[in-house]
Amino acid sequence: MVDQVGYRGTAEATDNGSDYNANTFLVWSILARVRTMQVCKVMSVTNAGGVSPVGFLSLKPMVNQQDGYDNAVPHGEIFNVPYFRLQGGANAIILDPQVGDIGWAGFADRDISSVKATKAQANPGSKRMFSMADAVYFGGILNGTPNQYVAFSSSGISIVSPTQISMAAPNIVLQATEAIGLTAGTQITNSAPEVEVDGQMTQGEGPHGGNASMAGPLDVTNDVVAGGISLINHEHTSSSPGSPTSPPIAGT
Known part of the structure; x- marks a missing residue:
C-alpha cells in the first residue's frame, strides 16, 4: 500500500484490519520466498x-x-x-x-x-x-x-x-508382416561379404528401370531365359539348309 510519504509496499490496506488478515499477510510473505x-x-x-x-x-x-x-x-x-x-x-x-x-x-x-x-x-x-x-x-x-x-x-x-x-x-x-519399402533419390548401396536373398526378384519398368550389370562369376542352378530364349533348352542351327541341329553342350 502507499503511505503518507508515497512509499508503496506489498501490503494491502485491509491486511491490518484483523489478526487473521495480518497472519495471512505474514504467511504469504514467507511463502513468497519458497x-x-x-x-x-x-x-x-x-x-x-x-x-x-x-x-x-x-x-x-x-x-x-x-x-x-x-x-x-x-x-x-x-x-x-x-x-x-x-x-x-x-x-x-x-x-x-x-x-x-x-x-x-x-x-x-x-x-x-x-x-x-x-x-x-x-x-x-x-x-x-x-x-x-x-x-x-x-x-x-x-x-x-x-x-x-x-x-x-x-x-x-x-x-x-x-x-x-x-x-x-x-x-x-527389419521385420514386417507385409512389406518393406526402400526409396532413394539417387542410390541404394548394399555392401557385405555375402548377400542372401530369399524370394522372387523383379526389376520393374518404372521410372527407375534400366540395365543390370554384375562383375560375376554368376552361377545359376536353374535355367536362364533372355528374350524368350532358354539358355539350357535352345538349339543350335546350321548355316547349311537341312543340316542337323543340336542342343547346347554342357560345360565340363
Whole structure:
C-alpha cells in the first residue's frame, strides 16, 4: 500500500484490519520466498548432442520480479544447472538442450551442490532452502516447430532428419508382416561379404528401370531365359539348309 510519504509496499490496506488478515499477510510473505518451478530460457550448455555424461547449463528465469511500484526487476542468470535426460543405466535418449530453448526449472528444497559435485550421497552444502541456486532443468515448453523428430501418431511412427539417420549394432533386424519399402533419390548401396536373398526378384519398368550389370562369376542352378530364349533348352542351327541341329553342350 502507499503511505503518507508515497512509499508503496506489498501490503494491502485491509491486511491490518484483523489478526487473521495480518497472519495471512505474514504467511504469504514467507511463502513468497519458497521457489517451486519457473519458466526459464537456456543461455548456455556444456554438451552438444555427443555421447557423454549428462552436462550442465545456465538459465535465465523469464518471469520478472517486481518492486513495490510494479517496476520490472529481471532475475540474474543461474549457472551450473543439471538438466534431465531420460536414462536407465547405460541406456539413454541423448537430447541435450540448446541455447534459446524454453522449459521448466524446478528448485530443490535443500542445497544440492555437494551431490552435484560428487554424484554421491552427501550433506547439504549450506542451510539454504527452496533456492534458485538449486535448480534442475526439465525443458520442453513454448518451443517452436522441429525439423528433426520422432513422431508418434495413429498412423504410425515417423523418424525424420534433414541430414542423416544412422543405425549401428552387431545385428540389425527389419521385420514386417507385409512389406518393406526402400526409396532413394539417387542410390541404394548394399555392401557385405555375402548377400542372401530369399524370394522372387523383379526389376520393374518404372521410372527407375534400366540395365543390370554384375562383375560375376554368376552361377545359376536353374535355367536362364533372355528374350524368350532358354539358355539350357535352345538349339543350335546350321548355316547349311537341312543340316542337323543340336542342343547346347554342357560345360565340363
